[in-house]
Amino acid sequence: MTPASSPSPHGQSPLRTVQVLGGGNAASSAHVRSLAAGLVARGVRVTVCAPVEADHTYGFTEVGAELVPVPRSSDPCSVAALREACTHADLVHAHGLHASFRTVLALSGRRTPLVVTWHDRAHAEGARAQFLRLLERRVVKAATVVLGTTSALVDRARRTGARDARLAAVALPGPRPAPVADDPDPMRSKVRAELGAIGRPLLIAVGSLEPHRGYDTLLDAAHAWRGLDPVPLVVIAGEGPQRPVLQRRIEQEELAVRLIGRRDDATDLIAAADLALLTSRWEARSVVAQEALHARVPLVATRVGGIPELVGDAAELVPYGHARALADAVTRLLQDPERRAELAEKGARQAATWPTEDETVAQVLSIYDELTLHRPFV
Template structure:
């Protein structure tokens, strides 16, 4: 990792020792096709490949990453927490599931419990101490916009953060946002970028898509903060300029029906492809990748487009600027005019598009390896364990077997 990316943390290796790392539990809400879920799967597989006994604990439901994890000999444990239509039930409403989590942690005795996203973080913070977990880590994956106007959520997040040993942000923008929270200091925070598997850099045959027009691809779940409505509007503005294209939307979600109605009203060629697992082939088929998000942490969709050598036009939110500055086209959020201008600039200049793709691919190869991501997590875990043992925490006595 470049030095400026980890400067926000205080490194234990500058003045102390690290400790052996035997067992890690990763806690997440579900294993669907989101970016965080993909990174959890990559981290679990990488830890397992390095000889660390790793399991993934799922609060609510599984998903496509489950089979991948089990193929890599990473156990996936369903805890049985229940959602409700109006939102998440707090642990007091899921007493049996919470007790299952505490009991499992007591039996398996992990060195580190690493929680991802808000629900898991709050639950892990409540469970770690009664379970006797030596180190609790939380992954910061997005800006704190979700807490605005929600005092209970803000209070729970603050309490959980105080009970957490270390935070890992996936972008400098996310780290800077976290540092504005009360109780978060630079010593408690490290930046580790998301990683990409080697397969993301391999050439792929293009996916079939019946159109003779240039293809603008957007890979994002159809939820409001991904800004699809602005991308549809930008496509309509391009059409009025005589720049015709096919907009391919890979992903699904609650905004689909409204977006389909908007596309029909605008009279644009928008293809709603639904949930797809062949993103590499879609990237090989497209001419430009566009992302209109109103907020982001570190976008996996942008990273994968860069690895595939595709030119990217995206809104400058969260960590997207860190990825694309000097090797992509950045535009303001919620601005369909700027988005249309950026797409037209790429589609109208093949040499410029090719240059962006080459720069993006070269940078991603140098900076976005999943090996770097996993090794950084191992370093952090070991330093935190070593720090705790220097403060008087004794190594746990292990018994044979994984306790699964």
């Protein structure tokens, strides 16, 4: 393995790359940290352009990357800061639509290769949805390569005009190992006690409180299973504009649902659950689904986007917005421990088929090498 400070083979200087994040959701930020660590270990110079708080959370500099603080997309200084940071880059890799669009503007007039990774699809309605489609078209036509984390995203990029769109190998960094039978997990009991799920099933959902998450359907389902004994406790970890509406319904209908806000221990929450729930209108390579299968926690999810491709037959899939189907699936699983055990085993096997961090870095590095093959020698 070539040290980061050593020249690359064939007399060339180390490859200089810039990774660009916008606000940086959890999935893309964790991916960039994993990618930065792997690239630095292979002798690549990595600069991460991201808000300072993202480095505090994900530690890009801890793995040997240089951080260039770049304001969030709403700041007019962000494009100028990006242009300066990319001045001497051999290749730039942007993550997410808004970061990619700002990078396209920053690289205007330059011939620097641009790789774009779409981790998810932007959610919007009406005029804003049309605006986002225009951004997508501008980005994919400017990008040298577009990587999509699901086949649906790759197809979308091709339909939008991408010259070269490929399926990305994206790993879930550092899954928490599931406890073995003779080594009880004290964290699980601690989390359940904190949430008030002693002696009753615990159902966990994680994600921002926004309309596309489908939490209104989840509350409808919680109303339907109120007759179960004991009544399951639903815990939703996340924050967003729908909190007042959801909280009002929970109180008015006396639902066994708790909104606990944004948490940084989502992995522990999911691992402590009897079931994980994913009720979104659209998902790409869902971190929640991956965490659940890695932790051997049965998953009930909507049959949308990249979910079927990701989980295979290792989860119960239901139509989006169908409260009765969701309630029935959850009720059946809670009453059938053998089926839950079967899903736990299938989940572990499915998770073993997903790309590793090393495979993810290897794929990205091969694309970088392909696009910078004729770099000038030292």
